[in-house]
Amino acid sequence: MSNSTPATIEDVARIANVSIATVSRAIHMPEKVANSTRLKVNQAIAVTGYTTNAMARSLRLGRSNMILVVAPDIGDPNFSNILIGLENEARSHGYGILIGHTQNDAQRGLEYLKFLNSNQAAGLILFTGILPFGHQTMTARLPPSVGVFEPVFNGGIPYVGVDDVAGARKAVDLLIAEGHRKIAFIGDSRTRLAYSRRRMGYEAGMDAAEIGADLRIVFEGDGTVESGRLAVEQLFMRDTLPTAFMCVNDQTAIGVMIGLKTRGYDIPRDFSVTGFDDVPQAVFMTPSLTTIRQPRTAIGKHAMALLLELLSNGQPTETEILLLPDLVVRNSVSAPSRVRR
C-alpha cells in the first residue's frame, strides 16, 4: 500500500491474476474486457493504489498529455483568467498544462522550442503574435498550435480572439448615445493588431452616427498609462477639446484620467472616459472605469477546445474564432455637460 515505490501495472496484473495487457485494456478500453475481469482489475487497482506512469505511457505513445502555453508576460492581468479557461478545458480532456513565459527573450524562446522538439508537449498555445523562437522560427517543426488574442505571424495557425471592432463599437456607441459628438480616440496602431481593430470600431461608430471628420480626434499613443496622460497634455494645447475620451485600452484610460484629474477636472462631469480590457483595477478607479470586458475565461476555453480538436482531427474546423466582448458600464461616462470651455 504505502510502499516506497509506486505500484506498476505488473503489480496490478499479479493481484488480479491477469496479464498486464488485460490491465491496460481494462483501463483504456473497458468495453474490450469481460465484466468479471474488469471487476478484478479494478479491485486490484484499488488495493495497490496504482496510477499509470505518465512517462512510460508518453514514451510508448510518442506524445505527452501536456500542452505548452507560451506567453510573453505571465503577470499580464489578462493571462490568469484565460489560463483558467485553458486549464479547465484541458483537464476535462485528460491534458495538463505547462506554462512558459518568454519575457520577449528569443533565447528563452529557443529553450521552449527544444522542449517542444523533445516531444514533451503535445500541443502549443501561443499568447503572442510572433513565434517566440528567434530566427529558427521558419524551420521549426511545431506541434498542433493555437494562437490567443492575435493571429500568429507564421500563417496556418488558427487563433481565438476577441472581436475588437465590435467591442470598440460598443464603447463609441455608448458615448454617442449619451450625447457625445466630439469623441477623441486615444490609440496605438503600432504594437498590437487588436489596437488597430479597435480604432476601426471607433471609426465605424462615428461613421454610423454620421459624425464628420472635423469632430474626430485621433491621438497615437503606445498603450501605456503614460501615453494616456500625454494625450491629455497634448490635446489641451490644441484649440478644440473632445467631450469624451475613448481609449484603446484601460492603461491608456487610467493615464487619461490621471491627466484630467491633475488639471482639476471631474470625471464624468467634465469629461467621459472609456477603456478596453477591464483590467482588475478598473473597478477601483475613482470614478470606476466604464470599459469593454474581455471574455477571458471563454477565450481560454475556446482556444483549448480548438487545440484539442486539432490534436484529434489534425485539421482545424475554423481558422479564426472571434468572441464578442461585453460593455461594462461604470461611472466614468455621463452625458456631456452643457457648460464647457
Add this chain to the structure above:
Amino acid sequence: MSNSTPATIEDVARIANVSIATVSRAIHMPEKVANSTRLKVNQAIAVTGYTTNAMARSLRLGRSNMILVVAPDIGDPNFSNILIGLENEARSHGYGILIGHTQNDAQRGLEYLKFLNSNQAAGLILFTGILPFGHQTMTARLPPSVGVFEPVFNGGIPYVGVDDVAGARKAVDLLIAEGHRKIAFIGDSRTRLAYSRRRMGYEAGMDAAEIGADLRIVFEGDGTVESGRLAVEQLFMRDTLPTAFMCVNDQTAIGVMIGLKTRGYDIPRDFSVTGFDDVPQAVFMTPSLTTIRQPRTAIGKHAMALLLELLSNGQPTETEILLLPDLVVRNSVSAPSRVRR
C-alpha cells in the same frame, strides 16, 4: 534533418560511428569521453538536430525534470511575480514548471495528487497552508516539497515566506514617526497565519512606543475590501476614533479608504491609511496607498532554490526562510491634523 520523426540517440550514434552509450556519455559526462569522440558526437548532434527525449529519460531515471506548483488562485496578484522567481531559478537548473490551481477544490487537489503519484513531477511547491489533497492528505506520499508564504499544515515541509511581523512593524513605526498615537489595526486573525503575525508587528510597535492599550483599537475583519469598509462604519459608531488605520492587507485598506471617502473625509489629511502586500492597484488609488511590498520574485527564487537543494541533498538546510519586506511610501499617510472632529 526536417524529418517527420525526431532524431534519436541511435541516429546520432550511427552518424558519429560510436555506440549509443558513448553518445549519452558525451552529453551527460563529457569528461568521460575522448576529445576526438566528443567532437564527432557533437557534430552528429548538430547534423541531426537531436534533442534528448525527456520522456524516455525521465522513465529511465525514475524522476522527471518538472516541478509542480499548486496554488489555490492563479489570479492572485501575488502569484505571477512569485512565479517568475520560481521559473527563473528552476530553468537555470534544468527544471521546468508545471502549474496547477485548485480553486480550493479537494477534487481538483486529488487530481494533482494522482499526478504526483505517477511520478510526473520531481518536486512540489505549495501556495497554501493546507495540503489541497482532501482527506487523503495524511497518507499521501509526497515528493520533496516547499511551501510558499505559509507553513504547510502537515509538518516537515519547509517554507519560504515574508517576515510579517517585521513588515507590519515598519508600517506602524512609520505612523508613529509621523506623530500618530491612536492607531487602529484592521485585522483578520482567522484566515491566514500571516495576518496574525502582522497583528503581532502592530502590537510590538505600539509597545516599543509605549502606547497604552487605551489608544489601541483592533477590529477583526476578514481581509476583504468589504471588511475594511465595515470597520470604518463600526468605528464611527464608537466614541473615540483613531487618527490612522493600519490594515492587515491592501484589500482591507482599499475598503477603509472607500469608507472614509464615502463619509467625506480626505486621506491623508483627516486620516492616514496603510496596507500590506502592495497589490498592483495600490499605486492607482487616490491617494496612492502606502503599503508594505512583498518581495515576490525573491520569494519565488528562494523557494525554488530550497526545493532544488532538497532534490539533491534530500535534507533541507533550513526549515523556514523569512524575507524582509520593504515599506513603500506613497500618499496615504501624513501627520495627524490638529483639528479633528
Add this chain to the structure above:
DNA sequence: CCATGGTGTGTAAACCTTTACATATAACGT
C-alpha cells in the same frame, strides 16, 4: 460435425534512455 466468426486474453516487441558491467587499448613501472 465442421467451418466461421466473435470475444476475451496472453505474449512479446517497441518506445528511447541511462548505466552497470565487460572488454579493449594504452600507459606505466618493474
Add this chain to the structure above:
DNA sequence: ACGTTATATGTAAAGGTTTACACACCATGG
C-alpha cells in the same frame, strides 16, 4: 617483457506502458 592500472568504448538490461499479433474458447449456422 609482463603484470598492473587507467582510460575509452561497447553490450545489454531495465524502466512501465501500449498494442499488433496469436491463440483459445465458445456460439452460431450450415
